[in-house]
Amino acid sequence: MNIVNKLTIRHLRKNKRRTLVTIIGVIISVAMLTAVATIGVSFMDLMKRQTIADEGEWHVLYKDVDIDQVHTIKKDENTQKVVLSKDLGYALLKGSKNENKPYLFIKEYNRYGFEQFPIELSSGRLPKTENEIVISDEIINNAKVDYRIGDIITLDVGKRTANDPEIRGPMDQTFSLMTNEKGEINEELKDTSTKEFTIVGTIKRPTWEPPWSPGYTVISYLDEGLLGKDNLVNATVVVNKIKTSLFDHAEKLAEKNQIENVEFNYNLLRYYGVIKSEGMRTTLYSLSAIIMVIIIIGSVSLIYNAFAISVSERSRHLGMLSSVGATKKQKQNSVFFEGFIIGLISIPIGIIAGLAGMGITFLFINSIIQGAMGVSEKLEVTVTPGSILVAVLVSIITIFISTFIPAIRASRISAIDAIRQSTDVKLTRKAVKTSKFVRRVFGIEAEIGLKNLKRNKRRYQATVFSLVISIMLFLSVAYFTANLKKSLSLSQDGQSFDIMMELGHEGDDQLANTILSMDEVTKSNLMSQVHGLTSRVEKDATADVLRTFEDFNSQLIDGKYPYYINLYVLDDKSLEVYAKEVGADYNELQTGLKAIVIDTIKYEDGDAGKYVETKAIHTKVGENIDLYSNDMETDEQTYLNKVTVAALTNQLPMGAYPGGPGGLDIVVSQSTLKQLGIDGEFSVMLYLNSNDPLKTQEKIEEMEEVKHYIRNVYQSRQQEEQMVMIMSVFTYGFIVLITAISIANILNTISTSISLRKREFAMLKSVGMTPKGFNKMINYESIFYGIKALIYGLPLSVICMLLIYKALANSFSYSFSLPWLSIVYVIVAVFLIVGTSMLYSSSKVKKENIIDALKQESI
Structure with missing residues (x-):
């Protein structure tokens, strides 16, 4: 290790408080990146597991295929499992207590069907032959006939056909019972055939059975070996690799083998990030890019401020290095090395803190999700190599960007300027000139406060920059989350009743x-x-x-x-x-x-x-x-x-x-x-x-x-509400996280800035500034900070909102409107947080002895 790096480490140890503040800033930033990546991956994982629990795990459905086409599908390179199923038909349920459900609906599955679909056994066992069935618990509760395991039942199975000529062809479970104006059944079973079944078990009502369906579900076994050339079945496929190309691959396979109907499980595939719609895909990628840029800007601002203040404080130390022969490159590398050391300490701690924070948060959220929405799956901290790698890489890039400008500044500091600290403090008349209007309206304290800001321009700019970024972060994320929920509501059916x-x-x-x-x-x-x-x-x-x-x-x-x-x-x-x-x-x-x-x-x-x-x-x-x-x-x-x-x-x-x-x-x-x-x-x-x-x-x-x-329609509506509620938890959690980071950013910047002004405040007190005048000066400085931050922050936030709106416009079309309530919150919060931060920080400075503060050169 060279001498400059050794001196850098010694300087970090000597200035423990500043080093700790910088490390904490970087840890917060890394924790934010890790938390955001973890939230996204974990919620997608929850939705995947919940969809599988509700609807089963499958990706592609080939309808009405013969045995030769089944063999072709099985041999396809992207096929992992093939579930064969067949809707055998309907039979009358003797003694049904529910007049809207007079039928039994018999569905057949091969062995993979019992694995891939949510079929929950209550008693007995699953069928193993085509003459065995399991019946829904709902049948036992709603039929006057006492069905038991071991009973042999004979059913006339046929197809539902409406007597209304406008409704053609057989009807499935999605068609409710057809009735006329008098409430009489206006349909009949046709093409019936007599079949005999043995009840071998009972199952809970399948989640995929529509609440309005006219038939109670009965499941039998589909023996693939008994299928003839003329027997048509549905082939539901679990694919090997889930990627966007599966849509084209499946459609080409269907076209090549004369398969007329192919469907996709969009409900599940979207949680893998696999979306067929080009507009929706563009929306997803655009939003991801915008949000990632916003997060990186927030992280850069947080870490940059820490390093910028650090270099500003170290300017005298760097000047002394220059006076004893240190080159520009050595001074520059000194700052980069400081970033490397701080990153080495902060990144692992930040990742652990981010994961731990999400774990604790999820413990509280799970009770809300499962209690309020009936979600069966729990939200788990999902850690993927990709999410951790992204968090680490973005953190490294962020630290590099944050240290780059301070490093360039450090390399240009001359020995004389650094020792005199003339680069940070501007004393020319033009540099600190203020309007007479300020003094006349607000008094001498406001003028002194404004002059103080102007003479420490870089420190003042760093604080304003921090505030601007915080405003942009909060408003952009608030707008993003509100519009995400709005987009979700547009894509739902909108059923408002149970x-x-x-x-x-x-x-x-x-x-x-x-x-x-x-x-x-x-x-x-x-x-x-x-x-x-x-x-x-x-x-x-x-x-x-x-x-x-x-x-x-x-x-x-x-x-x-x-x-x-x-x-x-x-x-x-x-x-x-x-x-x-x-x-x-x-x-x-x-x-x-x-x-x-x-x-x-x-x-x-x-x-x-x-x-x-x-x-x-x-x-x-x-x-x-x-x-x-x-x-x-x-x-x-x-x-x-x-x-x-x-x-x-x-x-x-x-x-x-x-x-x-x-x-x-x-x-x-x-x-x-x-x-x-x-x-x-x-x-x-x-x-x-x-x-x-x-x-x-x-x-x-x-x-x-x-x-x-x-x-x-409770169950179908419940799925929509689950989506909205889970998205709300995700988005509001995101807002809380961003708000916490923004407040930490502001507090860190202002408190550090105030701490570095001890000598300045001591000088003002030494020439007669009273505690009341000092408080007025701090208050006016807070107002100046807030006004300047809002002047820049609000227009830039509107630009970010427009970019998010344009990204969503690829899939959703609605008028652009500003979140006025969020803007009001931001305006109030900026002055409140800045004022509180400055008063809190200055209260500590007040306790300092004037003589000691004037003699002090570093903290």
Whole structure:
């Protein structure tokens, strides 16, 4: 080790406090990088495991393949496992207590199916031959027949076919039971064949069985050896290497072997980072790059400030090295060597601290995730070589960048300037000139504070830079997380209820009141929907997206564009609740032809490959909308009346689905419906949210008078809510982390800066500055720091937000809006944190003896 490096180590040891502050700064930065990488990898791992637990582990599905095609799929180089399955069909369940589930649904799997899909055995064993079955526990609970293990049952298995000619072909589990207007079953089983099965076990209700399906799941064994040339099965594949090329590979394999239908498990593949949509892939990569750059900038600022202050303090030491013959390169290498030593100590500690911090955080988060969302899997600290390597490499690059500028500065310090410290302190009149306005308005203390900042320009710039970076970090991440949740909500189905029930029969009012009085029901909505209504909207008031359509002008009638209208009619109680939610006047909606207009639509644009949120119509409160009744047979339109816009909102009532471009959703009261003169029988739908949807459904079905269609979407909705909740935990955790780092950055920079100004403060006290004047000076300095930081920080943050918005625009389309609440938080927080930091740091300086502080040359 050369003499300069030895002196550097000795200097680090001698100045323990400064060295410790620098090391802590680097540890915080490395811990942040490690934590961010760990959060991302761990949440992706959780979602992978949860998706597998809910839906099974598979990647590609080839539908309706014969035995030769199965052999080809098995021989494919990217095939690891092949699950063969077949929907055998439906059979009537004798004595079903649930009128909406009158069937048994028999599905066959080969042995890999029992391994790859979530089939949880309750009792007995799994089937080993084609004549053996396991039945769902739900069948035992909901059938009047007492089924037991060992029973032999005979079933007439066939295909469900609707009596409605508009619905062609057989129906699967995704089709609920078909009924007519009287509530009678409007379908039948065709092409039936008699089969005999032995019950060998029971299973829990499969998570992949839709809640509205008309058949209880029964699973049998698919014997591959008995398959003939004409027997078609589904081949579900687990691939060897999960990468983006699997989409093209599978499609080429299907095309080469005349396989017509190939599907992919997008729900699982996206958590591997494998996305087919080019726009979504571009969005993912762009966002990752932007967030990584933001994190690196934050890390660089944190470490740079530590090294910049370190070099500023060491300037006299470097000057003495120069005076005894040290070259520019040796002084430069001295700073790099200091960075190397500090990195050697800090990086391992930072990685351990980041992982430990995430581990402790996950312990607390797991109880929230599993308790609030019903997630079966736990969030685990997932450490991959890639994530650790990225954290280490980014930390090394960050330390190098952070030390590079201070190293260049150190190499240029001359012996005389360094000893006199004339490079850090500017004493020219021009350099410290201040406006007379400052002194007149704020007093002499403010002028002295401003002059102090200007004479220590580099230290002042380092503090402002730290504040600017902190502002950018917080606002960019806050905007990113808010828009990530918004994007997620756009991509979801948007079901806002757990249970849907059709009413409209005699005595249903009393039934509805009984249901609403249940303890489990948390929210409800009683609503009718009127179809067959249209309107004509002025060209300039139409949705922007409509004007891009090629046939837009040809559709205009007297300068107006035809809109279809979804008219939702709420009962008085539901309307009062909804009006309060959207900020409308309930009493106004009950008088005259007044309506709430949903002026925002959300839809998926298949052609553009985007999820879009846009204005459905450009209108204002008080304007009128004409309504026409459209005769479906003659296509003639009859003018009804006009409704006045009482309120505009983007929030649909519970149970309503948004229309697409050219459609408008309008909510009215029952009295308004009568005034419009719309006659006819409208089905009334009762929508419920419950804290125990399955129990609520059971209680409803146990009522003897219930002969209605009931649909429980709780489980499918739960998956959406799990995604939103987990994303919320992830994003808010990210914000908390960034906020903590930003505060640490500011505290570290300001406290170190104040500590280095002991002699300066002692001099001011020695010439007569009172404690009150000293406090005023510190307060004004805090204000100057805050104002300067906001002047630079806010515009730069807006630029970052625009970049994030542009990245999301590849897959999601909605208007750009600034997070004003977050901006207000930042403005308040900047002055609060800066003021607190400066007062805390200066309080320590006040205790210093004036004579000792004036004599002190280093800390």
